Amino acid sequence: MRVRLSALWAAVALAAGLFVLLGYFVQFKAIQDLRLTFLHWAVLLAGAALIVGLVNLVSVHWRKVGLLEEGWIYSAVLILALVITLGLGLFFGPDNAVALFIFSNFQLPVETSLMALLAVSLVVAGFRLVSRRRDLYTLIFLATALFVMVGTAPWPLPGLGTFEVVVRDLRAWISQVWAAGGARGILLGVALGATATGLRVLLGTERPYGG
Amino acid sequence: MTGSAWQGLAALAVFLGLLLLFAALGRRLPATFRPIPAFEALGRAIERAVEAGQRVHISLGTGSTVGQESAPAFAGLAALSSIARTTSMSDRPVVATTGDAAMAILARDTLRSAYQSVGAAERYEPTAGRLLAPTPFSYVAGLPLVLATEGVAVHMLIGSFGVEAALAADFGERENAFVIAGTDDVQSQALFFATAEYPLIGEEVFATGAYLEVGGLHTASLRTQDVLRWAIIALILGGTLLSTFGVLR
Numbered sequence: 001m002r003v004r005l006s007a008l009w010a011a012v013a014l015a016a017g018l019f020v021l022l023g024y025f026v027q028f029k030a031i032q033d034l035r036l037t038f039l040h041w042a043v044l045l046a047g048a049a050l051i052v053g054l055v056n057l058v059s060v061h062w063r064k065v066g067l068l069e070e071g072w073i074y075s076a077v078l079i080l081a082l083v084i085t086l087g088l089g090l091f092f093g094p095d096n097a098v099a100l101f102i103f104s105n106f107q108l109p110v111e112t113s114l115m116a117l118l119a120v121s122l123v124v125a126g127f128r129l130v131s132r133r134r135d136l137y138t139l140i141f142l143a144t145a146l147f148v149m150v151g152t153a154p155w156p157l158p159g160l161g162t163f164e165v166v167v168r169d170l171r172a173w174i175s176q177v178w179a180a181g182g183a184r185g186i187l188l189g190v191a192l193g194a195t196a197t198g199l200r201v202l203l204g205t206e207r208p209y210g211g
Numbered sequence: 212m213t214g215s216a217w218q219g220l221a222a223l224a225v226f227l228g229l230l231l232l233f234a235a236l237g238r239r240l241p242a243t244f245r246p247i248p249a250f251e252a253l254g255r256a257i258e259r260a261v262e263a264g265q266r267v268h269i270s271l272g273t274g275s276t277v278g279q280e281s282a283p284a285f286a287g288l289a290a291l292s293s294i295a296r297t298t299s300m301s302d303r304p305v306v307a308t309t310g311d312a313a314m315a316i317l318a319r320d321t322l323r324s325a326y327q328s329v330g331a332a333e334r335y336e337p338t339a340g341r342l343l344a345p346t347p348f349s350y351v352a353g354l355p356l357v358l359a360t361e362g363v364a365v366h367m368l369i370g371s372f373g374v375e376a377a378l379a380a381d382f383g384e385r386e387n388a389f390v391i392a393g394t395d396d397v398q399s400q401a402l403f404f405a406t407a408e409y410p411l412i413g414e415e416v417f418a419t420g421a422y423l424e425v426g427g428l429h430t431a432s433l434r435t436q437d438v439l440r441w442a443i444i445a446l447i448l449g450g451t452l453l454s455t456f457g458v459l460r
Binding site for chain 1: 213216217219220223226227230275276277279282283285286288289311312313315316317319320321324337338340341342343344345346348349351352356359360374375377378381384395397400401402404405406408412413414416417418426428429432433435436439440443
């Protein structure tokens with residue numbers, strides 16, 4: 001029975017995938033409508049999955065609190081914050097003043113701080129890179145990053161007109177010709193890889209939905 | 212159907228044809244791939260983690276399941292399946308985290324199937340595939356706790372990431388974990404190059420399944436990608452030459 005069920009899931013996934021894919025190429029109204037319907041269902045299911053995800057999130061942290069595992073206090077704070085914000089959102093709506101206050105004064109500053117931390121982390125990572133991976137690629141990577149950064153930043157010293165223009169032109173040449181060319185090459189490879197991944201799911205050999 | 216639609220379908224048919232051809236050739240024409248240091252080191256790192264009773268953590272990224280950003284996460288799921296089977300006898304089974312709820316469900320299904328396939332269904336824990344947080348930066352904010360408290364020795368990032376990629380990899384480095392990271396976004400790849408010990412560049416993230424020997428079709432799809440990449444390079448060079456000499460306008 002289990003084998004039959006897994007074959008059924010694979011058939012459903014294959015059929016849905018084929019219709020969505022065909023909808024990109026074939027202009028028949030019925031297929032287009034079916035494709036849109038499937039995509040709407042996918043968005044709805046993703047929304048429903050969020051509820052399952054939240055239950056999973058709470059169960060993970062609930063267990064940590066229950067067993068007093070290392071870092072349980074953070075889990076307790078998470079559960080408490082989740083209950084408060086969820087309750088406020090459910091009873092007063094997501095746009096009420098308290099919910100907006102919490103978002104603007106807790107979540108937004110924390111995420112902005114992480115963004116600021118990112119800059120520091122990258123500088124540290126740059127130094128770490130020099131000591132850990134001393135090869136030609138690292139040298140080119142760091143030199144280019146440094147040069148593009150200097151070329152983009154406001155020029156600190158007056159009276160270096162021609163030199164400044166040369167640096168800025170060189171920066172533009174590096175980022176618009178070399179970097180853009182390299183990025184396009186990477187994107188072509190990524191597109192091929194993504195197509196292969198999609199086809200493997202469509203062929204039913206890769207079944208992340210079980211079976 | 213428009214001309215571009217026919218071209219798209221034809222390209223897809225060629226892709227599929229080559230994929231099936233290489234899958235059929237399989238063992239009769241064994242493939243030899245260039246060594247990628249990250250995957251060579253990964254095997255050793257996983258062995259060390261299992262022996263030391265430490266855990267492998269796989270991050271499937273912060274991208275949505277709906278849309279093109281799901282592709283690298285599906286590559287991550289293939290890696291998850293392979294590593295879960297390999298480490299099924301470990302004291303501390305693999306943990307997968309994601310910033311997308313639907314991907315968390317897929318991670319749990321993948322883990323369950325992997326353990327069942329090696330006859331170790333009892334190793335499956337529903338909390339091993341988790342939604343860490345639903346936004347990119349809150350996801351990253353949750354990572355240090357997982358890495359610090361769950362004995363993570365291998366921190367594998369295979370999925371869709373934005374700028375938070377740098378922090379996600381850096382937190383692993385701070386815990387002295389083995390960090391391997393790959394994504395589809397070009398800018399995030401640059402961040403991984405700077406922050407991760409073993410970055411996967413370009414489409415190497417999609418080669419994960421083939422290098423971890425997940426299945427024959429993974430090897431076949433990598434060979435197909437290689438053939439088509441050379442075909443595209445030839446077309447670009449040919450087009451450039453024809454355009455230079457005024458044959459194409």
